[in-house]
Amino acid sequence: MTTELAVEATGLEKAFKKTRALRGVDLAMPRGTVLGVLGPNGAGKTTAVRILATLLRADAGTAQVAGFDVATQSAEVRTRIGLTGQYASVDEGLTGRENLLMIAQLLNMTGQGSKARAAELLEWFDLADAADRPARTYSGGMRRRLDLAASLIGHPEVVFLDEPTTGLDPAKREDMWDVVRAIVARGTSVLLTTQYLEEADALADDIVVINHGEVIAHDTADNLKRVVGSQTLRVRPSDLADAGAAQAILAGVAAGGAAVDEVRTGVFSVPVDGDAQLEQAIGQFRAQGIGVTEMSLQLPSLDEVFFTLTGERQRETSEASEEDAA
Numbered sequence: 001m002t003t004e005l006a007v008e009a010t011g012l013e014k015a016f017k018k019t020r021a022l023r024g025v026d027l028a029m030p031r032g033t034v035l036g037v038l039g040p041n042g043a044g045k046t047t048a049v050r051i052l053a054t055l056l057r058a059d060a061g062t063a064q065v066a067g068f069d070v071a072t073q074s075a076e077v078r079t080r081i082g083l084t085g086q087y088a089s090v091d092e093g094l095t096g097r098e099n100l101l102m103i104a105q106l107l108n109m110t111g112q113g114s115k116a117r118a119a120e121l122l123e124w125f126d127l128a129d130a131a132d133r134p135a136r137t138y139s140g141g142m143r144r145r146l147d148l149a150a151s152l153i154g155h156p157e158v159v160f161l162d163e164p165t166t167g168l169d170p171a172k173r174e175d176m177w178d179v180v181r182a183i184v185a186r187g188t189s190v191l192l193t194t195q196y197l198e199e200a201d202a203l204a205d206d207i208v209v210i211n212h213g214e215v216i217a218h219d220t221a222d223n224l225k226r227v228v229g230s231q232t233l234r235v236r237p238s239d240l241a242d243a244g245a246a247q248a249i250l251a252g253v254a255a256g257g258a259a260v261d262e263v264r265t266g267v268f269s270v271p272v273d274g275d276a277q278l279e280q281a282i283g284q285f286r287a288q289g290i291g292v293t294e295m296s297l298q299l300p301s302l303d304e305v306f307f308t309l310t311g312e313r314q315r316e317t318s319e320a321s322e323e324d325a326a
Contacts, residue, residue, distance in 0.1 A: 005030055006030065006191075007027055007028070007035070007063070007158060007189070008027070009061065009062070010062050010063070011024045011026065011061035012024070012026075012048060012051060012058050012060070012061035013060040013061055014044075014059050021042075021044045021213050022058070022061075022213045023044075023212070023213040023214045025048055025213070025215055026215055026218075027063075027208060027215070029191055030205075031187075032184065032188075033189060034189075034191075034203050035192065035205070036192050036200035036203065036204030038194065038207060038209045038302075038306065039210035040211065043210045044210050044212075044213040044214075045162070048210070049083075049160050051070065052070060053065075053070075053077075053081060053160050054078055065080070065081060065158055066080040079154070080156060080157045081156050081158045081160065082151030082153075082156035082159040083151055083162070084148050084150075084159070084160070085147075085162050086162050086163045089147060090135045090138075090147055092136035092143075095133055095135065096130055096132070097118055097119075099146060099150060100118035100121060100153055101114055101118050103154075104118060104153050107154040109153070117153055121153065124149070124179075124182075126145070127145060127146060140167055141168055141172040144168060145175075145179075148161070148164060148176070152183065157189065158189045158190075158191070159188055159189070159190050160191050161180070161191070161192045161193070163195060164176055164180075165177075165194070165199060173199070177203060190203075192204065197303050198302070201221050201301075205220070206219065207219065207224060207302075209224075209309055209310070211309070211310045221302060222299060224305045225299035225305055227305055227309065230255045231271070231273075231274060231297055231298060232272070233250065233270055233272045233277060233281060233297055234263065234268070234269040234295070234297075235250060235267070235292055235294065236267045236268075236292060236294035236295075237266065237290055237291065237293075239291065240266050242291075243266060243268070245290055246290060247268055249284045249285060250268055250269075250270040251270070252280075253284075255270075255271045255272050255273045255277070256271075275297065278295075278297045
């Protein structure tokens, strides 16, 4: 069975006792792309992933993954997906290699094929040197990489990554981002839930924002940033003696007469309505002979978008309370 969508969900609903975790969630993820799912603690992200991965049944609505219905064709779905949860789920008593071989056996892979695939993934995730050490001796970042390697052992068409970089330091998060880009380049589709707005900005082709169990936005990162409205024009004059003149030019192009902000010494910014104000500022800098070492027009951050859409700041906390309520 084939479809242009790796994941398609319509009207998903789920309640845990009196808590409505999902209230009619729709999702659509084209094959070979990354869909970023953002939302605050308890928004419903993990519940949606668990339904799509056949670990929970929806109370209402339908969902297809890799072209198969998650409710009526769950076995077909499971052979085509990989899942990495919020916390590394490796067996710490086994070595890294044994963890991967165990998953391979559960997927009914052949002996030689499973050994070759395990060796390939251990090398790819920079775990080859530690392959025969017990996983309990691994650092948090190494366990996280092993967990992701385990989710890829069966060459899945679709991978669900539920906050895969939670608890990792910035350098290790960057490493994980590179892994995600690499598996997508190989044709895998990835649904990524995250509490890190910059993570979604860096990886996702499309972003869904969920709040209180409902999808409140679905678009590209750039289009979502335009929801906030104004852009920011930032300028650094080459000579600090021109700072006053530079500020005067920026004040003249500012949206709504906004004040000029000094971001840091010698760097000034002002909100503008768009490209026309950038061109106007460039013309005035040239006319007055003021050189600049930096001039950029920036869209708002995803953090600002999130605040605009939900009225609250993103929180880097777990979503365990959803399942705890069951």
